[in-house]
Amino acid sequence: MLKFTRSFQAFFLRLSKREKFIFYGALFFISLTLLDQLVVSPVFSKIKFLDAEIKDRETLIKSSLKIVTQKERILSARNKYSYLSSGFTSSDTEVTSLLKEIEGMSNKSSVYLVDMKPAAIKGGSSEKFMISLSCEAQMEQLVDFMYNIENSDKLLMIEKYQISPKSKESSVAKCAMSISKIVIP
CATH class of the missing domain: 3.30.70.60 (Ribosomal protein S6/Translation elongation factor EF1B)
Structure with missing residues (x-):
């Protein structure tokens, strides 16, 4: 590892000012790419997945609410006409x-x-x-x-x-x- 550090330092010292600027720019874009691939993309994909799951749950809740409102309407109609039902008489x-x-x-x-x-x-x-x-x-x-x-x-x-x-x-x-x-x- 020490040998690699020395060779890198020697390489870096040999670079001109313009080459150092290009090296820093390349290092910056590589860092951005790694940051995007390792942090940003997984976070956004998780957010997209959670948004889709929320929409599915909202759809499920809306259909459940429709059923609940129909259930209440049916129960009120049943109570309204319960006198017509004999219940469990023989x-x-x-x-x-x-x-x-x-x-x-x-x-x-x-x-x-x-x-x-x-x-x-x-x-x-x-x-x-x-x-x-x-x-x-x-x-x-x-x-x-x-x-x-x-x-x-x-x-x-x-x-x-x-x-x-x-x-x-x-x-x-x-x-x-x-x-x-x-x-x-």
């Missing part, structure tokens, strides 16, 4: 509740129920309970009863009905109908 309890509801509507409309029985339960993503009934009433009362069923807040719907006069001279009508209720679990 089908027997639901049928009994439905029969009581229909019986209450018939009493309110002064309709005489001749026969009322559960017809079927259809499954799927939601349950559909069917009730078959026969009733007798004046036509006005029967129409009022049907109106109350269709406009019930329990999602009742008249699937089919058949109205006929009880007898030729009578003002009383007989009606057979199928009523369904959709339950969202």
Whole structure:
């Protein structure tokens, strides 16, 4: 190492003023290149990598916020219509509740129920309970009863009905109908 230092010193002393200036300039540019390659480039590449990662995270956060806002909207809608959901009641309890509801509507409309029985339960993503009934009433009362069923807040719907006069001279009508209720679990 000492020999190298001496030979370098001898070389440097032999250089003219102009050659020393060029040597210092070359040494300066070599130092800048090394500094760029060893310090600046890795720092800038790390910054670029972190910027890309930040943009990815921002995109992920924006999509998560969209999901959260939709979740809040869905939960508010669920809470708004929760009274339509029966929760975890059994089908027997639901049928009994439905029969009581229909019986209450018939009493309110002064309709005489001749026969009322559960017809079927259809499954799927939601349950559909069917009730078959026969009733007798004046036509006005029967129409009022049907109106109350269709406009019930329990999602009742008249699937089919058949109205006929009880007898030729009578003002009383007989009606057979199928009523369904959709339950969202």
